[in-house]
Amino acid sequence: MVTESNISKRTLICDLDGVLWRGDEAISGSAAAIAKLRAAKFKVIFISNNSYSTSETICAKLTHFGVPAQSSDLLTSASAAAAMMQNQSSAQGQKKCRAMVLGGPGLRQALVDAGVDVFEPKKTGAAVPDAVVAGFDPEFDFAAVDEAARAIRSGARFIATNRDPTYPVPGGVVPGAGALVAAIAVASGCEPEVAGKPEAPTVELTRQRIEGYAVVVGDRPSTDGALAESLGIDFALVLSGVTSAIPVLGGESIPDPAPRWVSEDLAALVPHLLEISDSIG
Ligand SMILES: [Mg+2]
Known part of the structure; x- marks a missing residue:
């Protein structure tokens, strides 16, 4: 306005x-x-x-390329996913939320900063988390999809940072978060809530x-x-x-x-x- x-x-x-x-x-x-x-x-x-890199890393890259920037100048799909979890925590009377995270350091950092208790898949025996939060993750593998899909089928909320199918790199593209999120969606039978643009x-x-x-x-x-x-x-x-x-x-x-x-x-x-x-x- x-x-x-x-x-x-x-x-x-x-x-x-x-x-x-x-x-x-x-x-x-x-x-x-x-x-x-x-x-x-x-x-x-x-x-x-991009939810993979931390705010500090992105700001350092901007500054390195001649564009001075600080965290307050930045808005990522990781910060949007963290805000969604923060709202959930408020709705639950400030109860600390637990999230299984399939993603990079940027996503984990944003969630921790928002007061979310984060853990990685493959931590067998863990109770069903409040949410599965998935973003770009080059470590993504079969075991992680299996655990994420099980948690979602057991009632965990499914949040995706974004659904960009690809990610541009010099000379072409690589699979983006959307390609990985699609695997979890198919395996769990649930579509995610999406945080990013x-x-x-x-x-x-x-x-x-x-x-x-x-x-x-x-x-x-x-x-x-x-x-x-x-x-x-x-x-x-x-x-x-x-x-x-x-x-x-x-x-x-x-x-x-x-x-x-x-x-x-x-x-x-x-x-x-x-x-x-x-x-x-
Ligand atoms: Mg772009």
């Missing part, structure tokens, strides 16, 4: 993979683009469905961070574009990630109708966003 107090503010909700970097490769010009937008009074919130938990956390005019910049219409649509704000699609004019297998195509802006990359988008910024005053 635009009010007198925030009319001169702007918020850039900026996806990471495919916008600032591809895997460990920086996307040329993106750090300078963020600096220009920050100088034009944009508050930048970095948003990612473009689902409600992340929409709500993002909405709380917006000040004044806001725009989502991302490379994936199915998540970043859908997030912008749920928030009722502009979407700027960049073609530096998984979306291309001529779609490739495993990638996405430019939606029809197209979003407000379609740019080669973040650097090419900057003049358009500065024009908006100037018009706000």
Whole structure:
């Protein structure tokens, strides 16, 4: 909502993979683009469905690529999953929740910070947890799927960080959290509640961070574009990630109708966003 107090503010909700970097490769010009937008009074919130890395690791990577950032600038699917568990704990009269976690250090850290008691699959004999929380996990294996599916069938809540089918790396893609979550869904016969973009938990956390005019910049219409649509704000699609004019297998195509802006990359988008910024005053 635009009010007198925030009319001169702007918020850039900026996806990471495919916008600032591809895997460990920086996307040329993106750090300078963020600096220009920050100088034009944009508050930048970095948003990612990556639940594997901790906030500290992601901020260190941003800073290494020339984009100074701190944890409060970041919103990940791990923090959204943790907020869901925190709400569950409140609903249970602050009873500490227990979660079986299939994921990386970022997911475990976010849950611990939210007061959740976390444990890994393969801890045989453990009581049925309040929830199974699953995200990107390169250690994922048959035994973990088996234990997660058993817990869900026994009544545990099933939370997925996100359902992105793939994850962009230099030269192609690897299976994303969605591919692993699908295995648990099939084995348990239950569909998960999803924390990350473009689902409600992340929409709500993002909405709380917006000040004044806001725009989502991302490379994936199915998540970043859908997030912008749920928030009722502009979407700027960049073609530096998984979306291309001529779609490739495993990638996405430019939606029809197209979003407000379609740019080669973040650097090419900057003049358009500065024009908006100037018009706000
Ligand atoms: Mg992306």
